[in-house]
Amino acid sequence: MFNISDVANLLGIKRLTEGNSFNVVCPFCGDTRGKMNFRIVKDGELANTYHCFKCGAHGNMLTLYADLMGICGVDRYKIAIVKLRRRCMRALAAETAMTAASQNDDTDRGGRNSKS
Numbered sequence: 001m002f003n004i005s006d007v008a009n010l011l012g013i014k015r016l017t018e019g020n021s022f023n024v025v026c027p028f029c030g031d032t033r034g035k036m037n038f039r040i041v042k043d044g045e046l047a048n049t050y051h052c053f054k055c056g057a058h059g060n061m062l063t064l065y066a067d068l069m070g071i072c073g074v075d076r077y078k079i080a081i082v083k084l085r086r087r088c089m090r091a092l093a094a095e096t097a098m099t100a101a102s103q104n105d106d107t108d109r110g111g112r113n114s115k116s
C-alpha cells in the first residue's frame with residue numbers, strides 16, 4: 001500500500017526533511033522554509049495527512065492528489081484513489097522489475113503479447 005510519501009514522489013514535491021513526518025516545499029503557496037509538513041505516521045498509526053502553517057492548506061493524501069491534479073466533483077476522492085493506486089502499482093512494478101529482472105518473464109496486466 002502506498003502512503004503520502006509516495007504521493008509526494010509521484011507529484012514531484014520537493015522534500016526538505018526525511019522521516020515519518022517530513023517537511024516539503026508547499027505545493028500550494030510555494031513556501032520553502034518547512035512550513036508544509038507531511039505526516040505518514042502519527043502516534044503509531046498511519047495518518048497520511050499534510051498541513052501548511054503558512055497558507056493553511058491541509059488534508060490527506062487523497063485531497064492532496066485531487067487538488068494538485070485538478071480532479072473535482074463529488075467522486076474526486078474515489079477518482080484520486082483509483083489513479084493513485086494505478087500509478088503507485090506501476091511505479092512499484094517498475095521497481096520490482098528492475099530488482100528482479102532476471103527472475104521470470106511474468107509481465108502480465110500490460111496486455112503486451114510478444115508474438116512476432
Ligand SMILES: [Zn+2]
Pocket residue numbers: 026027028029030031036052053054055056057
Ligand atoms: Zn502553503
